[in-house]
Amino acid sequence: MVDRPALSKGEMAVARALWDVSPATVRQVHEKVEEHEAMSFVTVQTYLRRLEAKGHASSRLDGRVRIYSGRSRPGTVIRSTVNELVDRLFGGDSLPLVRHLIEERGIDESGLAELRQLIERLESEQSQTERKSS
Amino acid sequence: MVDRPALSKGEMAVARALWDVSPATVRQVHEKVEEHEAMSFVTVQTYLRRLEAKGHASSRLDGRVRIYSGRSRPGTVIRSTVNELVDRLFGGDSLPLVRHLIEERGIDESGLAELRQLIERLESEQSQTERKSS
């Protein structure tokens, strides 16, 4: 539950790659990162080290190769990052952001359908549970 | 449409305050900022200067007091910040973020109702306009 300091841009890119391929060697992570953007191998090395220092990854030596594994799960990191953003941009109120996302960035049909169902579910839940404060 | 570099945490706090009170003196902005968090007066001054350097604010001297005004509108800054976040966290797909926001952070009844209507509107629009790819 500790809200570790949010990951920076570069750290996040590497963390995302690591989540995808973990456990993996630096090289494998590097390859994954490069599917999206150019970044030197050693830079990835650095980020992985920093991620480990911050507790978001762990590693062990397998022979002469270091194997990194994701540690904090994506959901956790994403949650705190998003929370921070919502606080910063909207003073904690997430509705404007949701509105913005739905309006400004395309969401396809199936996405919309999913969201509608999600909202309907929440609405029925809310009408049952007599809303007890915010 | 230039996607200026996203504002940092501190810059964003000051920018938000400025948007609220603009045009305003440093002192007024400072007071607004302090409604949410403690920050030294001179620090606010610095941030305002940096915001101006980045083109997010403008200022003029009124007598011996400098008056700052917001320049880029909130929507613009918010858009690029959010875009960057979505790219970083979800590789550009905004649906997961929306899902996360709706599920994890409470949205009240009226908010839900608004969202449902928004989604229904988009759904009907989409079924009319034969989707012509992104």
Next chain:
DNA sequence: TTGCAACACGTACAAATGTAATTGTACGCT
């Protein structure tokens, strides 16, 4: 007219971030 409170403006500086180059070392090929 003198000093102070209030402010602008320049300067400072450590930590975090982005991005590597270098150096050391072991593996396997020739």
Next chain:
DNA sequence: AGCGTACAATTACATTTGTACGTGTTGCAA
């Protein structure tokens, strides 16, 4: 045995961010 290659580990360094201090100036109160 010697060499290139693939890594790990160390070190580097410019930029950005967070946070502020000090210095100079000026309108105002005494």
